[in-house]
Amino acid sequence: MGKRTVKRRIFVSNALMVFVTLALFLLISVFVLKIYSESIETELKASVEAGIDADGWDDWIEEWTIHRDEFLLLFLAEGMLGIAVLVVVSQFFTRNLVRHIMEPLDALSAGAERIRNHDLTQDISYEGEREFEDVCANFNEMRASLLEAQEKNRKYEKARTDMIAGISHDLRTPLTAIRGTIKGLLDGVAATPERQKKFLETAYRRTGEMNVLLNRLFYISKLETGNMPLHMQTIEIADFIRNYVRGKRETLENEPVELTADIRAAGAVSADAEELWRIFDNLLENSRKYGGAVPLKVKIVLDKTQEGFRICFSDNGAGVPEEKLPFIFDEFYRGDESRNHRDGNGLGLYIVRYLMEAMGGSVRAENADGLAVYLELKEIARPGGQQSRIDSNESGADGRK
Template sequence: MKVINRIMLSSALLVMLSLLSLLSVFGIILFFDSLNGDGGKEMLDAKLFKAEEQMSGFDASTEQWGQLHEQLDSFGYRLLVMRENNVIYTTLADSGEDRINSLTNIRLGKDALAGRVQDATFIAMNKEGYLIYAVKQTADKSGGNFYAILRPAILISIAVIVVIVLLSQLFTRRMAYRILRPLNALSEGARRIENGDLAQPIIYKGNDEFASVCTAFNHMQEHLLEERRKNNAYEQARIDLVAGISHDLRTPLTSIKGYIKGLRDGVAQTQEKREQYLKIAYQKSTEMDKLLQKLFYYSSLETGNLPLALKLRDLGQFAHHYAAAVHEELAQMNATLTARIEPAPHPVRLDSEQMNRVMANLTENAIKYAGVSPLRLNVSVWREGDSEHLLFADNGQGVPEEHLPHLFEQFWRGDEARTQTDGNSSGLGLYIVNYIVERHGGTVTARNHHGLQIEIVLPGGKEASVE
């Protein structure tokens, strides 16, 4: 049950208990009041006639007023006897002048008279010159009954209030426990995260709003744990990259130093030998430049400062120029690159230098991992709708299907056995391709089809949107 429903239900129960308690108190008061109302009246009427019968049969000449008092007292009446305005005999509890005056002001005939005066019931009778009054002081008794009822009613009310308070405390405590249990779990989870413990989830099996909060907290914790693992992997990859490139820089640098020292020491005595030494030193310096360029690109990608100078160019012409530029270099490695351009304009906004880096990385990746000789590379350009497509394909062995989704990830290498002896197996080549293409507002995908095919899609025309 949801917390809001629990609170509403608890409030409703408290209100119902309060009302039932009040109704019970009023019911008890009404019950006792009814007993002292109608029932009292019935008893009073019956006793009044019996008291009158005793008074009628009494012989006043005997003046045995004590005997008459005993007879009337059994019915709850007191006796007052007067003669010529003087009190002869009385057993009234209140013999004040007001009560006596009220009774004596009643005119009596030969017949008996009954009624009420002030707050008392009376029977009056004139016998042999004596005025005889039987008085039942109901006021004192009824007042006593009222207070007798009022006192337990107050006690019951106090008891009901105490019960309501105790029940309220019980419900509140249980509700507070239900609310504080997930909150304490969340607080404990936050402290664990603060201390670096992301492995232990929050365990809460409730079926309320807090369940979704705890689930979201666990998802956040899992995401943080996954990000930590990725960051650790990236950090280790960065360390490996820097260590590998540092190692790779040492090899050509040592060679350059050795050949230059040989030239200085006169080891190369002929012109042909000196030219050979200089050529090898130049090749090694070129390798060092490639390694340093990788570090520069990696640093630019990490900081988001890779410069882009976008200009409107023809993608088909760009592919032709690149194929012509690398023709001789590829021929030395028993490889060819053919450009097949759809006969139509292919305007795109691109940075020629960065896009040339894309083509160079694709070529380098094919040379390293195609695994065939001779290597045949094909570049195709065509238009579909508002987009320009460039397909870079080789005739190699392709890659396992499960590796295709990971080709453009940072530092990913499908074959962990690949070494970094030439500084080119850092797992950054295709990642840089994807990064540059996305900066141009395009997308890049890979698939297997008689080798590996990498397709680049760029927004076409002057209206192309660039990030």
């Protein structure tokens, strides 16, 4: 049997109300007519048995006229009684119908009141007509969505608060160093030109650290406000990786970092070359900052998949605790929350995920003798004769034209 509906309940209620009223009215009419007919029949039989003369017929007709008037009055009273019965019956069925309708409405009103009072923990419990069940189910889904959004906003605001504290820490360190350097110069601590140059180089390096952090925050702001459009183009992914490794080796000459590439496939992808370069930079920086291995060995492996290409960016560092691994791409998340061992602002890997998804790809991470980050991009058919922006013969040292 199908689920009860409001339309069906209203139809059945009205039909029962009319049927019961008419049935009662019919029973009353039959009962009154029976009593009245028996009374007339008794009087008529008595008159016939007694013999009626002409004057008697006149008297009988006069009595019948009186009985007719009484019948009309009785019929009128019967009609009034029927109307009264109709009103009483309609009130009964109307109250029953209103009760069934108001029950879910009261539940919805109570639920809305709870939401107004910021209580998003209780569902509406109702079983009855299908339409009201659907409305209550939609209301419960809305409440769950609001609760999820509220919890997400709470975590987001906590992350922002932690980030502000982290940024304050990140900025305070170079600012203190710069201030100390300038104070030393003013106090004449650096008396020789060589020492003065060393002080100034330290201050300049610290300003570079501050500039990197501020640029990253500005970049995040542009991403979230939609002011960072992607310029998608056809890229030969193998050449791109070769150029990246070649360019970065020059900047890593004086650091204990070994960057290598293992190219096992070739083909074209659709991506923003500059932003893809930024993704690689963020992954390299993450390995340098959190890897902890000396020497740090970073390897980029390009493989073919069924739908495109998989780029594995791995290092030989300490990896990430398994319980924290699912959250490393969240905004403002830092694996080392104490900040006493390593500094970080939780933006680098968030940018990686944001850009990969914006370019139609995906990213995931796992521990494999260190941290391994997998980037997946779909392969596209390269138009014949078209040269990609990133090309081994036409790119600069850093892989960008």
